[in-house]
Each structure stands twice: as structure tokens, then as C-alpha cells.
Amino acid sequence: ILPTWLGLPPSPILSLSAALRALLVTALLFLGPLAIELGNGNARPWVLSIFGELKTLIGVRNYVVGPLSEEFVFRACMVPLMQLAGFGKVAIVLGLPMFFGIAHLHHMIEYYNLGGRTSEALRRAVLVSALQFGYTTVFGWYSTFLFLRTGHLAAPLVSHMFCNVMGFPDFSVLQAGAKDRTVNLARFVIGVLLFATLLGPLTDPALFQSAYHGFDA
Template structure:
């Protein structure tokens, strides 16, 4: 297969995967919004089905691209026991450094205590929206948009190119929320602006998640990072301006130190040999 055909095949397959993933959420006829329990449960079923449909698409595409190559599909999808413990723990530590500012803010307002509250965890595990945001969405999205797309893109792109390209499918895959917000009464212009902002930060996160997947060779790494980011939410930089005195200085410093610390720790903490990842 020539280079141009390889690029076209990989990109079309990834676009098809993204379309199937988003389309699977809308196969159910319903008048309820995305947060209604019935809608959430139906979409859980769709996400579960994608765990089986997506690998088939990957396998067929890879065999078409490289028919002579043997395919170890589980390894390509990052479903490995080797390095699993580190793949679960280190990305959480690394992402915690990045979120040092919001974590510091949680100490100021006392919300950090919820992490050690049995009652809070009990309520969360009975909250279907929490389960969606912290468990189902991270697993299903990272499996589809990272584990299933990157093995195809890496047949044609370099590692750095794949890190830049793959998140575009992830970002575009979130634009369907614009239609949902518009149907719920939000003005179209406002809905579009919000979706563009969402596209920007999901694309940035997608680059980070793709980097974690390629470096660790384990899909668990982007899954736990995704779940952690969903727990923390988008950083509230405005909190710096709402504080006074030493708290403002400490919080502003935490944002800066967190970003610098994450930058300098990113490569050493994702060294492939740590995760027994020897592509």
C-alpha cells in the first residue's frame, strides 16, 4: 500500500469510528435530555457495544493496510498486564501535579475532605451521572479514540504526528453536544461558542491522552487521567482573583508550579521502559 492510500485509509477509518461511536448514542428514540436516567442507561449500552464493535473495525482496517503483518490485537489496543500497576498510578500522580492549582483551591474551601468521606463515595456510586462521567465515559472514549485509533494512525504517522492528529477526531466527536444544547433552548450562537471552547480543551486533553497511550502502551493510562480530569473539571483561574492576601499568592504560585512541574516530569514519568513497553 502506498503512503497516500495508507493516510487516507487510516483517517477514514478513524472518522468512521468516531461517527459510529457518536451515532450509537443516538440510535435510541427518546424525548429526554442526555442527563435523564433512561437516556444515560441506553447510552451505557451503546458504549458497551462499542467495546466489541471498535476492535473489529481496527482489525479489518489493519489487515487491509498491512495484509502480510501478524496482528497482536490486544497488545495494540493497550490491553496488557505488563506495567498495568504503574499505568494506573503514575498518570494520576502526573495529572495531579498539573492540577496543583485546583487541588490547592480545594484545600482552601475544604472540598478536599470529600475524597475521604465514605458518605460522599456512597452517594457518588449511587449517582448515575457520576458513574457516567467518572467511569463509563473515560473508559469508552479512551478505548475508542485512543486505543482503537492510534494503532491505525501509527501505521502512517510518526508518534508526534499521531499525538497531534488523533485528538481532532476526539474534539469533533464532542460537537454533537451543540445540537443537544440547541434543542434544549440554548441560542445557536451561544451553543456553537460553547462547543468551540469544548473542542479546544478536549483536543488539548486528547494530545495528552494520546501521548500517555503511546508512551505507556497501556489504555489504562489515558483512562485514569481522563477520569481524574473529569473529577477536577476545567480549572477555575478566576478563583485567584476572588482570594486576597497570602492565599492569592499561594494559589497563583500553585498554578504556575503545577504547570512547570508537569512539564518537567512528563517525559521521565512516561519512560516506556517503566511500563515494559518496547514497541
């Protein structure tokens, strides 16, 4: 029973299905950035650069160890604890990721030291850390939603890995005067619309025999 509550049910086929569906819907959200990265003959160099990073300790940390450890702690361990403590799904989805965001604030010290420990370095470190807290919290909402919907740790895990690979979207391509601005804007909008349309059907709890079915997000 415990592995099931941790998002590790004895069904590799369903776990694979949850992972692939979560990856698909997450990729749709990044349709604009993906089209830019993979277009104009950049696909092969981009993919090779990712595999190149995986050969380094930093790459393994960013794309494998980090997502795995964070999803296990903040989703597999903390979600069932909060549920058993009597918290509702809204409190879990919106509240729990705050801890996930706070867990990234230690990077402020790293940014401050790299910036030379000056007042300007401190200002930049605070701004960057605030932005990072914001988007890691938002991702935490999404990741917790996936975990509760599917009941499989694989779903938020592959989404986390994919998001780390993609990084924060480059919205400068949407600025006035940017090359192919209209095309890129259309890609971004279509991706968001497809994401919003398919998120529910692709993560339907009835598809995964989730331990959280009936308590889904």
C-alpha cells in the first residue's frame, strides 16, 4: 500500500502511460520554444548539447538527480502526509509548492558570491531569487496537480526533467521588431491553447488506477 501512496504502484505500464501523457501535455505548453529550438536546422546540435551536458556532473544533477530527489520529497512524501493530516486538495496543490519554492532560495547566496558580494550583487541576487521562487512555485502547482491526477510519480518526474532541459522560455522573441515575431507568437498561443484543452483529458484519474482517485485535483 505504501508504494502506491508514494506514486509507485505495481503497474509499470500505467506508470509509463502517465509519464508519456504528462510529457506530451507539458511539451505542448512549450510548443513555441520547442519550435524555435528545433527549427532552422538546430535540432541535431540542440539534442547533442543536451546529451553532452548529461556527461557532466552538473548536467546529471540538473536533469536527473535534482528532479528525482525533489519530486520524491515534495510529491511522493509530502502529498500523502498532507492528505492524511486532513488538508484538502486545493490546500495541497497551492500550499505545498510554497515549500518547493522556498527550497530554491539558497541559490541567492550563490548568486551573491558569484556577483562579487557587492550591494549590486545582492540586489541582483534578490531579484533573481524572487523570480526563481515564483516560477518554481508555479511549477510546483502543476507538478502536484499531475501527481494527484495520475497517482504516479513518473508523471511529475518526467515533466520536471523536461522543464529543466527547456529552461525558462525566452520571451524576447515576442518583442516588437523581433524576427518571425508573428509566427512565434502563434506558436506560443497555440501551445497554450492545446495545453489548456488537453490537460484534463490526458490526466484523467480514471486512466491510471490512482490511489488518489476521488481525491484528485
